Amino acid sequence: IIDGAKHSIRQFPKGFLFGTATASYQVEGAWDSDGKAENIWDYLTHNDPCRIKDCSNGDIANDSYNKYKRDVEMMRELGLDFYRFSLSWSRILPTSFPDKINEAGVQYYNNLIDELLKYNIEPIVTLYHWDLPQKLQELGGWTNPHIVDWYVDYARIIFENFGDRVKYWITMNEPREICYQGYGDTTMAPALNIKGIGEYLCAKNLLVAHAKVYRIYEEEFKPKYGGLIGITLSGSWTEPESEKYAEAADDVIQFEIGIYAHPIFSEAGDFPPIMKEKVAKKSATQGFYRSRLPEFTKEEIEMIRGSSDFFGLNHYSSNVAYKNESINFFDEPSSNDDLGVASYKSPDWSSSASSWLKSVPWGFYKLLKYITNNYNDPNIIITENGFSTYGGLEDDDRITYFRDYLDAMLDAIEDGCNVTAYTAWSLMDNFEWMQGYVERFGLYEVDYSSPDLTRTPRKSAFVYKNIISTRSLNHHYEPDTTVMSID
Numbered sequence: 196i197i198d199g200a201k202h203s204i205r206q207f208p209k210g211f212l213f214g215t216a217t218a219s220y221q222v223e224g225a226w227d228s229d230g231k232a233e234n235i236w237d238y239l240t241h242n243d244p245c246r247i248k249d250c251s252n253g254d255i256a257n258d259s260y261n262k263y264k265r266d267v268e269m270m271r272e273l274g275l276d277f278y279r280f281s282l283s284w285s286r287i288l289p290t291s292f293p294d295k296i297n298e299a300g301v302q303y304y305n306n307l308i309d310e311l312l313k314y315n316i317e318p319i320v321t322l323y324h325w326d327l328p329q330k331l332q333e334l335g336g337w338t339n340p341h342i343v344d345w346y347v348d349y350a351r352i353i354f355e356n357f358g359d360r361v362k363y364w365i366t367m368n369e370p371r372e373i374c375y376q377g378y379g380d381t382t383m384a385p386a387l388n389i390k391g392i393g394e395y396l397c398a399k400n401l402l403v404a405h406a407k408v409y410r411i412y413e414e415e416f417k418p419k420y421g422g423l424i425g426i427t428l429s430g431s432w433t434e435p436e437s438e439k440y441a442e443a444a445d446d447v448i449q450f451e452i453g454i455y456a457h458p459i460f461s462e463a464g465d466f467p468p469i470m471k472e473k474v475a476k477k478s479a480t481q482g483f484y485r486s487r488l489p490e491f492t493k494e495e496i497e498m499i500r501g502s503s504d505f506f507g508l509n510h511y512s513s514n515v516a517y518k519n520e521s522i523n524f525f526d527e528p529s530s531n532d533d534l535g536v537a538s539y540k541s542p543d544w545s546s547s548a549s550s551w552l553k554s555v556p557w558g559f560y561k562l563l564k565y566i567t568n569n570y571n572d573p574n575i576i577i578t579e580n581g582f583s584t585y586g587g588l589e590d591d592d593r594i595t596y597f598r599d600y601l602d603a604m605l606d607a608i609e610d611g612c613n614v615t616a617y618t619a620w621s622l623m624d625n626f627e628w629m630q631g632y633v634e635r636f637g638l639y640e641v642d643y644s645s646p647d648l649t650r651t652p653r654k655s656a657f658v659y660k661n662i663i664s665t666r667s668l669n670h671h672y673e674p675d676t677t678v679m680s681i682d
């Protein structure tokens with residue numbers, strides 16, 4: 196089907212929506228303007244600059260705090276249905292708490308939202324995309340159960356200020372990256388590296404916080420405003436190298452996706468049974484008095500179950516599971532050791548600028564089928580999908596990636612998956628976390644050496660624009676890249 200489809204033009208379903216995404220710390224800059232307080236990425240990049248590949252930071256980034264009108268102009272050029280962006284907690288609440296609301300911060304987001312609505316671009320707003328106020332980190336961040344209250348207070352202020360105009364909410368972006376990379380590793384702030392413990396405490400508190408915010412929106416704001424609220428999970432597909440590793444591959448999916456998807460989207464709720472079993476067993480042999488995976492109360496399980504109006508999915512790539520044993524080099528507890536499966540990326544898959552990102556469109560198809568079959572056929576919104584290069588306007592590899600992934604998504608839709616929207620990561624190049632400005636994901640290139648951070652459409656921007664305006668996928672369309680305009 197896939198090869199045959201490449202020769203024809205495929206239509207997207209009626210009502211299917213297209214957008215792009217960014218995140219506050221990655222684009223806003225203005226890190227200490229108008230009363231904004233420090234967050235964990237400000238802290239990390241300022242205190243240990245060369246933890247970032249090019250020793251850069253998000254102090255200025257794309258200066259979207261001041262250039263948001265140009266950003267919206269680009270969205271109009273592309274003809275987007277929606278724009279997904281995130282709010283900076285420490286810009287809105289400089290003390291982290293509701294005792295002091297920073298009016299300038301609220302004003303910035305009001306301006307952005309109003310500018311979007313003026314041009315019929317639907318805002319999809321993420322409450323939390325990784326930039327925790329530094330003060331809350333010093334209080335333990337996502338390992339402190341009190342963060343549930345702090346996050347709920349913050350969310351309430353957000354709904355009160357923006358709920359009249361924002362109809363799509365995402366509570367969290369990628370819990371897996373927050374907890375596993377930030378608390379169980381050093382690859383994301385706060386880089387705590389407390390493996391096998393910190394990452395699980397984080398997961399539990401984060402799920403409870405998410406669910407509580409969902410319930411508050413459901414009870415207090417939905418009746419008034421009628422919006423939708425859900426969560427975005429990251430998910431790679433894991434393919435077994437052979438039938439022998441089918442169970443191992445499924446265990447990987449349970450540890451990476453199930454850890455968050457099972458509590459929210461399954462019939463039964465709670466962490467996946469296999470995960471509870473594996474962590475408890477390891478913990479016991481290691482001499483712990485209880486499982487390192489914390490338990491939910493019955494009330495928490497019920498509150499979390501069903502706490503998302505859609506399944507937000509960030510998907511980029513796949514892995515192959517090939518070993519049914521632990522690869523624990525450090526002889527210490529870790530979630531990788533608890534899982535006890537090793538995987539790799541096939542050398543046959545075509546590469547991007549990011550080591551973890553290879554093009555595997557059939558993995559996208561399989562993951563969509565998996566989510567549909569295992570999590571109650573949810574409404575799936577692709578909240579991120581994209582490809583990195585080292586820059587340059589002629590980005591044919593990115594175009595190929597987008598087309599192949601959209602093709603796979605259309606196959607999944609034809610085969611019964613309820614996918615209703617697609618978001619390209621990203622509108623423009625931005626601060627790519629530990630990779631600084633080295634790895635570029637933008638449809639628009641940002642010239643970081645120009646004083647006004649000039650944004651220029653790449654070839655992929657023209658192709659995406661054509662996909663949106665024709666509502667169809669044509670692998671052979673060659674854009675005229677001389678002039679970008681608003682239709």
Ligand code: GBH
Binds near residue numbers: 368431628
């Ligand atoms: C997203 O994270 C973020 O939401 C966004 O802010 C970021 O800019 C964008 O992606 C691009 O990186 O295959 O086992 O090696 C994606 C985070 C990081 C998740 C790499 C998968 C690879 C795990 N991804 N990770 S593996």
